[in-house]
Amino acid sequence: MEMIGGDDTDTEMYGALVTAQSLRLRHLHHCRENQCTSVLVKYIQAPVHLVWSLVRRFDQPQKYKPFISRCTVNGDPEIGCLREVNVKSGLPATTSTERLEQLDDEEHILGINIIGGDHRLKNYSSILTVHPEMIDGRSGTMVMESFVVDVPQGNTKDDTCYFVESLIKCNLKSLACVSERLAAQDITNSIATFCNASNGYREKNHTETNL
């Protein structure tokens, strides 16, 4: 297990407890002999509802995943439906066919299996969860993503884990950047709203004085 971010000691301690609990309850994968598995953690300084709103979009993973150029879903995103993902050039894949296995808006759980496409990740299954977390005194999010996948012929378990972890790290880092940017915009909008309300108050006061 790897933890990314979470330098703060208190957060790390508390996060470790939540991490262990979440691992036991939600990140169970049945890992066979020819497979490898791992879990990654990322702390994001953005509210959990914002982060979840990005990751739950089964039909628009390109909103935060940097390696996806396009995604097509037939019908409404619901359990069992498929998405066809086009991968950007330069990577060892061109397409990926993925099925939505689990989408829990209460517990914030997203489960996806890769069932086809032009790549070497066979029997890939992943679970992503988001959890509220206090980071530097503000409400933030801890994201956990775990996966299990076949080890391709010619590669080692270590190779395969390293490669998939590299991809997931890029995805989570990008998710952090997008979320934190949107969170900053939210704060800016809130300040703007407050200023408008304040102006309204002063106008009202002025009117009363005239009367």
Next chain:
Amino acid sequence: MAEICYEVVTDACPSSVYESTPAHSRRRPRFQTVMHEDWEKNCKRSKQEALATRYSSIPRSSREDFSDQNVDVSSPRYGVSSVCGRRREMEDAVAIHPSFSSPKNSEFPQHYFGVYDGHGCSHVAARCRERLHKLVQEELSSDMEDEEEWKTTMERSFTRMDKEVVSWGDSVVTANCKCDLQTPACDSVGSTAVVSVITPDKIVVANCGDSRAVLCRNGKPVPLSTDHKPDRPDELDRIEGAGGRVIYWDCPRVLGVLAMSRAIGDNYLKPYVSCEPEVTITDRRDDDCLILASDGLWDVVSNETACSVARMCLRGGGRRQDNEDPAISDKACTEASVLLTKLALARNSSDNVSVVVIDLRR
């Protein structure tokens, strides 16, 4: 062969090689005083050039750089072909700037040629096409550069180019770019860059990535660049020394992700993927031509074959005939570049293909 080439080109991207576009007006200024006969020759040459440069538009600034000297004497002869091929998107870019730099106290200008093969999206390669030659021009400091100065000039230019594409605040994304993300810290778009500056007595090549420059000398290929593949022993050592790892997935890849060890951009893979160019400086002799191309060509065509095709198109590679019409030489270079492109497509290249052929005969 011709039939096979024709079919493949038609299937792959039928309009890209044959369709003519009026790009010539941006390449060379028209001299209003030319006689009718000269005007016709210019038109034919311009159309021929436009035929091959559909996807490699040249910015207007090239006209500003144009020398007022007699173009028939100082202007380089070259041809370009750049096609999408079987890839979904066109992410290659080509930049050609004749007389882009004129050292003081010298009557001979220097010419710039660059091929940029983008990956992840097209905007980094497009940015290189627009900017890298200007950065090189700015970094050129002395009238007669020696070997060390050329290396420094190129290394600084490439580093500045890399910083430009990484800092989004300073740059504007090309209008046709489809990036939804545009997040500075997670930039996963990059480009190769193989650049050549040709002076009267030297050929300078700076390379970053897996595009390539090959000199044809007496009909034999002389590589002026070495591909930056992650399993090249010195590159592998450098990557692992920096804490990275090369995984053989479908081919050697940095972190299992990127198939080249150096590139402009790709900030998320730094410091494993470096933007430092390798620079070679070669004295000119009785050379035939120089070929710059993306790996869409070199993955399926050997240096030897490319040289043979180019030399054949330049009619045996002998010394250029006295008073040979410059239009003839340009046409030969264009034919060479188009033929090489067709050959790559016929051999099932699965990538964009960009080829520049430069006539070096004196």
